[in-house]
Amino acid sequence: xxxxxxxxxxxxxxxxxxxxxxxxxxxxxxxxxxxxxxxxxxxxxxxxxxxxxxxxxxxxxxxxxxxxxxxxxxxxxxxxxxxxxxxxxxxxxxxxxxxxxxxxxxxxxxxxxxxxxxxxxxxxxxxxxxxxxxxxxxxxxxxxxxxxxxxxxxxxxxxxxxxxxxxxxxxxxxxxxxxxxxxxxxxxxxxxxxxxxxxxxxxxxxxxxxxxxxxxxxxxxxxxxxxxxxxxxxxxxxxxxxxxxxxxxxxxxxxxxxxxxxxxxxxxxxxxxxxxxxxxxxxxxxxxxxxxxxxxxxxxxxxxxxxxxxxxxxxxxxxxxxxxxxxxxxxxxxxxxxxxxxxxxxxxxxxxxxxxxxxxxxxxxxxxxxxxxxxxxxxxxxxxxxxxxxxxxxxxxxxxxxxxxxxxxxxxxxxxxxxxxxxxxxxxxxxxxxxxxxxxxxxxxxxxxxxxxxxxxxxxxxxxxxxxxxxxxxxxxxxxxxxxxxxxxxxxxxxxxxxxxxxxxxxxxxxxxxxxxxxxxxxxxxxxxxxxxxxxxxxxxxxxxxxxxxxxxxxxxxxxxxxx
Numbered sequence: 001x002x003x004x005x006x007x008x009x010x011x012x013x014x015x016x017x018x019x020x021x022x023x024x025x026x027x028x029x030x031x032x033x034x035x036x037x038x039x040x041x042x043x044x045x046x047x048x049x050x051x052x053x054x055x056x057x058x059x060x061x062x063x064x065x066x067x068x069x070x071x072x073x074x075x076x077x078x079x080x081x082x083x084x085x086x087x088x089x090x091x092x093x094x095x096x097x098x099x100x101x102x103x104x105x106x107x108x109x110x111x112x113x114x115x116x117x118x119x120x121x122x123x124x125x126x127x128x129x130x131x132x133x134x135x136x137x138x139x140x141x142x143x144x145x146x147x148x149x150x151x152x153x154x155x156x157x158x159x160x161x162x163x164x165x166x167x168x169x170x171x172x173x174x175x176x177x178x179x180x181x182x183x184x185x186x187x188x189x190x191x192x193x194x195x196x197x198x199x200x201x202x203x204x205x206x207x208x209x210x211x212x213x214x215x216x217x218x219x220x221x222x223x224x225x226x227x228x229x230x231x232x233x234x235x236x237x238x239x240x241x242x243x244x245x246x247x248x249x250x251x252x253x254x255x256x257x258x259x260x261x262x263x264x265x266x267x268x269x270x271x272x273x274x275x276x277x278x279x280x281x282x283x284x285x286x287x288x289x290x291x292x293x294x295x296x297x298x299x300x301x302x303x304x305x306x307x308x309x310x311x312x313x314x315x316x317x318x319x320x321x322x323x324x325x326x327x328x329x330x331x332x333x334x335x336x337x338x339x340x341x342x343x344x345x346x347x348x349x350x351x352x353x354x355x356x357x358x359x360x361x362x363x364x365x366x367x368x369x370x371x372x373x374x375x376x377x378x379x380x381x382x383x384x385x386x387x388x389x390x391x392x393x394x395x396x397x398x399x400x401x402x403x404x405x406x407x408x409x410x411x412x413x414x415x416x417x418x419x420x421x422x423x424x425x426x427x428x429x430x431x432x433x434x435x436x437x438x439x440x441x442x443x444x445x446x447x448x449x450x451x452x453x454x455x456x457x458x459x460x461x462x463x464x465x466x467x468x469x470x471x472x473x474x475x476x477x478x479x480x481x482x483x484x485x486x487x488x489x490x491x492x493x494x495x496x497x498x499x500x501x502x503x504x505x506x507x508x509x510x511x512x513x514x515x516x517x518x519x520x521x522x523x524x525x526x527x528x529x530x531x532x533x534x535x536x537x538x539x540x541x542x543x544x545x546x547x548x549x550x551x552x553x554x555x556x557x558x559x560x561x562x563x564x
Contacts, residue, residue, distance in 0.1 A: 012221045017228070020209070020221040021313055024063035027128075027205040028052045032065040035130055035198035040190030043135045043393055046426050047419045051075065052198060054206065055127040056222050059083045061316040062126070070348050070416035071111065071131045073298025076316065078113040079129055081105025085161035093119040094168025096196055099161040100137070102152065102292045103336045108344035109137050109156040110144045110393075112192070114164065116199035120210045125218075128202035130195050134188055136391035138181040141469045142381015143393040147255040147510035148469075149288045149339040157181040165196060183381065183389045226317035233318040234272035236308035240362050244268045247357030248280070249370075251331070251350055252476040254287025255342075255510030259476075261285065261331060263350045267358040273321040276300050276355060281330045287510065288471075290334035291343030291351065296326045299348040299416055303355035307366045342510070345375045345395070346473045348416045353480075360482055365404045369452055369529030370479030371414035372398025374472050374491065374509075376525050382466035384432045392431045394422045399445050399453035399488050399528030401479065408453035408528045410440055421458070432463040436520055441489070441527065446478075448485030448530025449537045455491065455525035462515045468495075472509035474526040485530030494522040 012020075031052035039045045051067035059079050064072050081104045082097040096116045100106045106113065110133050118126040137144045139156035149155045157178060164174050175192070179185035210218055244266055251261040264280035284290045291299075304322050305312065312318050326333035331347055334340065353373050360367035376396035384390050395417050400408040413419050424435040437459035445452035462468070470493055478487035494504040498518030507513065515521070 012217060012224055016213070016217070017221055017224055020213070020218065021063070021225050023209055024054055027202050028054050028063050028065035030205060031128065031130060031198045031202040032067060034201040035132065035194050038197050039132070039194040040187045041135050042422055042426050042430050044132050044191055044194070046422050047394060049133040049419045050130060052130040052202065054202060055079050055129060056219070057124050057126055059127060060226065062222050062225070064314050068416070068418045069302040070107065070295065070298050070344060072314070073301040074107050074294040075113065075129055075131055077294035078105040078131070079115050079127060082115040082161045086163070088117070088124050091117045091124065092167055094165060095163055096165040096199060097161050098159060098164040098174065100159045102340045104160055105294065107292065107295050108341045109139070109158060110134050110341070111344065112159070112195070114195040114199055116203060118203040118206050120207050120215065123215065125210055125215055126206050128199040128206070130198045132191055132195055134191055135393045136183045136188070138183070141379065141512065142183055142391040142467055143379025143469060145341055145345070145377050145379050145393060145471055146469045146512060147288065147342070147471045148512055149341065150256065150286050151337045151339055153337060155288065155339060155341050164192065183391050225313060226315050229313045229315050229317035230320045232312045233308060234321050236312070237269060237274055237321055238272040240269045242269050242271065243362065245358040245361040247354045247361070249350055249354050249357065249480070250477050251289060251347065252473050252509060254285040254289045255508070256285065256287040258285050258287065263332065263347070263354050265351070265354040265358045267355060269362065273323065274304060275323045275325065277325040278330065278332045279325070279327055281327070281332050284329055284331055284334035284338045287342070288339035289342040289347050290331050290338040290340045291347035292340055293326055293333045295344050295348050296332040296351055297324055299351035300324050300355055302416065303352050303359070306356065307359045307363060342471050345377050345471060349373050349375065350473070352415045357480065364483055367482060368403045369401035369408065369446065369448070369482040369485050369531045370488065371401045371408070371528045372455060372474060372488070372491070372526040373479050374398065374474045374526065375417045376491065376523060377471040378521065378523060379469045380431065380433060380462060380466050382464055384464060390431055392427070392433060395419060396456065396458055396523050396525050397421055398455045398491070398525035399479070401528040402446070402448050402450035402452045402485060402531035404531060407451045408445060410454040411456040412453065434461040434463060435459070436461050441524055444489035444527030446481045446486040446488040446528065446530035447534040448481055449532025449534065449540070450485070450530065451537070452479070452481070452485070452488045452528030452530045455489065455527045457522065457524045459520050459522045461520045462517060464517050466515050467512065468515055468521055469512045470507070470509060475509040479526055479529045481529035482531050484533040486534065488527035488529050491526040492524040496520040496522065
């Protein structure tokens with residue numbers, strides 16, 4: 001029995017609304033804490049490459065934890081796909097639906113989404129959901145983030161909506177199917193169990209809310225919270241000048257020789273709504289940088305929230321005033337069986353860049369210069385000294401763009417990637433790898449009244465023979481500056497062979513390499529764009545030096561007078 005109600009929307013007092021809103025956010029945060037704490041892989045436990053959200057009984061987004069934007073905006077598509085495959089009448093307490101198919105609600109294959117119904121006294125009252133990036137889901141390359149794939153079948157195990165748990169019991173056949181198609185089955189089983197635990201934690205906490213307020217009051221509160229978010233978003237959009245704003249940027253290449261691939265956004269603000277049209281964007285490509293519609297929507301939602309008010313409660317209501325037109329057959333909405341692993345990772349960043357760039361023409365004071373614009377993905381795979389297979393995956397931080405309020409931050413994960421670098425101590429303990437260098441890249445931030453953030457350099461040595469796959473962008477097209485600011489530096493990647501004389505070999509940002517023990521991969525990430533005329537910063541520096549000189553002179557005079 002579904003919790004759908006025809007009399008939803010009855011008045012709920014403001015205090016109860018605020019308590020319920022914050023309680024739902026707390027449910028999601030506790031889910032995420034459970035997922036991180038109980039997971040097996042460093043990618044989830046240390047890098048926190050996962051996200052959690054809460055949906056009402058109709059499958060509508062109610063609340064989410066402060067996790068990865070690329071996950072959160074796309075997760076409603078996964079919940080919708082799960083409910084299409086398993087309508088409420090086919091669900092019972094203890095069920096959990098798993099999926100990762102990018103063409104059926106997913107984003108890319110390493111991101112496994114788990115959707116669980118929440119029942120209270122036999123009534124379906126909500127859904128808990130989480131998405132976690134698994135360090136390997138099979139495919140041609142260890143880590144399942146290969147730069148060489150040309151169709152989705154090469155990228156790993158493709159899972160349509162299927163019950164991972166039924167009536168509270170694990171579906172052994174599904175677990176077995178997954179484990180036999182991945183390189184690290186024990187780690188995968190552990191991370192899946194962590195996802196189950198996270199959803200069960202959310203269900204327990206939401207049931208407590210139903211006990212406290214009753215389903216009718218709680219349902220009315222959730223409806224009003226979504227309407228409240230919509231009102232606030234519309235009020236923010238109404239403050240942006242009406243008009244059409246166009247911005248274009250480019251992806252370096254697709255790893256298959258197709259270069260300078262344009263991504264175009266036309267942002268039309270009309271009163272309290274906005275249309276984002278990607279007409280003119282490059283056709284889908286042979287290489288794996290195609291972003292499915294859910295990923296493009298996720299990046300667009302994030303960018304609109306960034307230039308309005310990020311404190312608007314994140315739920316379905318705040319997305320209602322946003323319309324997206326992503327032409328099919330393009331890198332922002334490909335047709336199957338296009339390869340898509342890098343679309344979630346790299347093209348999502350460029351979508352964010354162009355939408356923010358378009359808004360910068362209307363409200364430059366709310367925008368940010370181009371950030372590093374890539375996730376700098378790297379995977380290492382092979383067998384360790386004991387012969388056990390391993391698969392390591394991480395993204396690298398880089399520069400954050402300058403803005404009207406100040407300089408950009410150095411070496412952080414930006415926009416769609418709200419994760420962390422793997423701590424060197426964990427990386428060296430869990431894998432046959434060693435961090436040889438980890439430092440900021442000087443002078444990589446773009447000049448301006450406010451400077452762009454710096455990129456970083458991370459040199460990783462393999463202690464056993466391994467295969468390394470790279471998937472990065474912004475190594476040819478630099479992050480843009482705003483309002484007269486200069487662009488940030490591009491990224492670079494080098495391989496240093498142990499058998500050579502220490503010479504650095506520049507390699508493509510999207511490439512795969514066989515490595516011998518002792519070889520080093522040097523990852524050097526982009527800086528970010530500056531904001532404002534650099535001459536203004538020089539003027540500020542002169543003024544600051546004069547003030548400091550005067551203060552020093554005054555202090556010396558006061559000291560002399562005191563001694564006299």
